[in-house]
Amino acid sequence: APERIFIAEAWVSSNERLSRYLRPDELHTAFQFDFLRAPWRAEVLRDVVDDAIASAASVGAPPTWVLSNH
Numbered sequence: 001a002p003e004r005i006f007i008a009e010a011w012v013s014s015n016e017r018l019s020r021y022l023r024p025d026e027l028h029t030a031f032q033f034d035f036l037r038a039p040w041r042a043e044v045l046r047d048v049v050d051d052a053i054a055s056a057a058s059v060g061a062p063p064t065w066v067l068s069n070h
Contacts, residue, residue, distance in 0.1 A: 005029065009069055015055035022061040029056070035065040 008030035012018045015034065021027050032052045038044050052063040 015051050019055040019059045022059045024060045029061050029064045031064055031066045036067055
């Protein structure tokens, strides 16, 4: 069977909370909307990226940034 990925569009209050829903054998990843809402300033974007990587890595998931969802 071809490999598949299960991705959620879940609006939650933080990446830490989002990571509670992710598991390698269940929900693989979810859109991380903080990047979409962040001001276009390098230091802010860097913090958003670092936080997403750390939160996703804590449960073995890849971070998934989006700039739009439709």
